[in-house]
Amino acid sequence: MAEFKVGVISCSGEECLGGTISRLATRKVLDELKMVEPVTLCLPLYLAGGKEERNFARVYPVITVDGCHKCCAKRSTEKYSGKVSGSVDVSEIIGEENALDRKTVRNKDLTAEHTRMIDRVAGEIVKMIGNISPDAYSGKTFHGCGCNGE
Amino acid sequence: MVEKYAVLPCNGLDKCAGVISREIALRLCGEAGHEIICPVFSRIAEVKYRKIISEHPLFVIDGCPTRCASKLAVEKNFKISNKITVTEEAKKSGIELNDTLQLREKEQALIGIILNDLMNTGNKVTQTIEETGVSCHFDYETFQKGKFLFRVPVNKEIFFNENDCWAYVSGNRARIGVTDFVQQNLSDILFFTPPEMGAEIDQFGEAGEIESSKSVFELITPVSGKVIAVNEALIQKPELINENPYELGWIADLELTAFENDKELLIGFDKYFEIMKRKVNDLNG
Numbered sequence: 001m002a003e004f005k006v007g008v009i010s011c012s013g014e015e016c017l018g019g020t021i022s023r024l025a026t027r028k029v030l031d032e033l034k035m036v037e038p039v040t041l042c043l044p045l046y047l048a049g050g051k052e053e054r055n056f057a058r059v060y061p062v063i064t065v066d067g068c069h070k071c072c073a074k075r076s077t078e079k080y081s082g083k084v085s086g087s088v089d090v091s092e093i094i095g096e097e098n099a100l101d102r103k104t105v106r107n108k109d110l111t112a113e114h115t116r117m118i119d120r121v122a123g124e125i126v127k128m129i130g131n132i133s134p135d136a137y138s139g140k141t142f143h144g145c146g147c148n149g150e
Numbered sequence: 151m152v153e154k155y156a157v158l159p160c161n162g163l164d165k166c167a168g169v170i171s172r173e174i175a176l177r178l179c180g181e182a183g184h185e186i187i188c189p190v191f192s193r194i195a196e197v198k199y200r201k202i203i204s205e206h207p208l209f210v211i212d213g214c215p216t217r218c219a220s221k222l223a224v225e226k227n228f229k230i231s232n233k234i235t236v237t238e239e240a241k242k243s244g245i246e247l248n249d250t251l252q253l254r255e256k257e258q259a260l261i262g263i264i265l266n267d268l269m270n271t272g273n274k275v276t277q278t279i280e281e282t283g284v285s286c287h288f289d290y291e292t293f294q295k296g297k298f299l300f301r302v303p304v305n306k307e308i309f310f311n312e313n314d315c316w317a318y319v320s321g322n323r324a325r326i327g328v329t330d331f332v333q334q335n336l337s338d339i340l341f342f343t344p345p346e347m348g349a350e351i352d353q354f355g356e357a358g359e360i361e362s363s364k365s366v367f368e369l370i371t372p373v374s375g376k377v378i379a380v381n382e383a384l385i386q387k388p389e390l391i392n393e394n395p396y397e398l399g400w401i402a403d404l405e406l407t408a409f410e411n412d413k414e415l416l417i418g419f420d421k422y423f424e425i426m427k428r429k430v431n432d433l434n435g
Binding site: 010011012013014015019023026027040041042043044045047048049050070072073075076104106107 | 159160161162163164165168172173175176177179180186188189190191193194195216218219221222225251253
């Protein structure tokens with residue numbers, strides 16, 4: 001059983017390939033990672049004011065995954081829930097030219113190259129999670145209502 | 151479907167419905183040349199999308215009833231021309247979505263149905279209000295409880311049901327809406343889903359819904375009829391229902407089909423006013 005939870009917020013971007021890769025890599029981590037319990041936080045819901053998402057990100061360590069240097073996920077998370085425990089900029093991994101490619105890709109059209117990109121980004125997310133000290137988790141019990149147990 | 155939409159999907163990552171919303175948006179853009187609006191980036195850098203949204207009607211695809219994409223659009227004052235919610239479309243088609251984020255056969259079938267509906271029949275496109283000749287004039291009796299004021303029209307043309315909905319009858323047409331009791335209880339109304347234009351609705355059938363942060367209210371029409379107009383202003387400004395649910399906050403106009411029969415099950419001002427006062431007192435002690 002996982003020892004602690006980690007939130008992963010992906011940019012969900014549709015502007016460029018980097019967003020697609022960030023989204024798919026986040027899903028890969030969610031599906032395959034067993035060392036901790038990763039929880040994907042829905043960024044559109046988070047932005048729309050989802051209290052549970054925002055409160056989760058205040059209490060648990062969060063890794064943001066952004067498709068490009070605009071870092072929408074990181075900026076939004078830090079705005080509403082405080083500093084993140086780690087952030088991945090996909091454009092630094094797959095190259096800015098690839099990340100900013102405006103051709104969005106549907107899942108069924110993924111190539112072997114795309115799959116390699118997803119694997120590399122997923123690997124980076126896993127590494128970030130591995131770097132989180134269990135101390136980062138404050139020990140507070142998570143309450144969806146945001147009371148932090150008080 | 152109109153020539154070109156700006157498409158804003160919820161793009162949610164934690165439910166299958168969100169994944170479907172993304173897939174629909176990508177296919178609309180890839181196959182039919184519509185413009186996609188990233189729900190995340192549009193919030194951070196809306197200037198980028200202002201031009202697209204000013205030039206094309208905005209089509210919002212929400213995955214689930216949380217309606218994040220709609221909320222983000224409303225927050226940015228984007229004018230929504232048309233919207234769907236994937237879970238509602240699935241329900242209408244009798245398709246149960248899976249719990250994973252994978253698009254399997256059933257989900258692909260739903261995507262096909264929705265796209266076909268959107269691209270071929272165009273029946274999701276919001277209809278504009280037509281002049282229907284339902285002319286209303288209201289005089290009110292009021293009832294105050296604490297800081298809340300409840301208005302009820304006294305006019306003889308207006309009829310109520312016990313579901314807190316009204317119909318103002320004019321010739322063979324009627325305008326319908328909700329009463330002050332509904333809007334006060336819902337508090338700030340955030341969303342309005344109109345009844346479908348041309349739909350024939352039986353008495354006590356559902357004729358659209360309104361939603362606040364507290365709950366969703368289905369309007370139960372007091373009269374049977376065919377929908378000949380909807381109050382499109384409410385799509386952008388559902389708060390008009392809070393301002394006055396009888397005048398600017400009306401819901402739809404119907405062409406009556408069985409009013410003489412319907413009338414037997416309706417009540418007038420005197421009876422509804424007493425029922426409403428009792429409900430208010432029951433709720434507030």
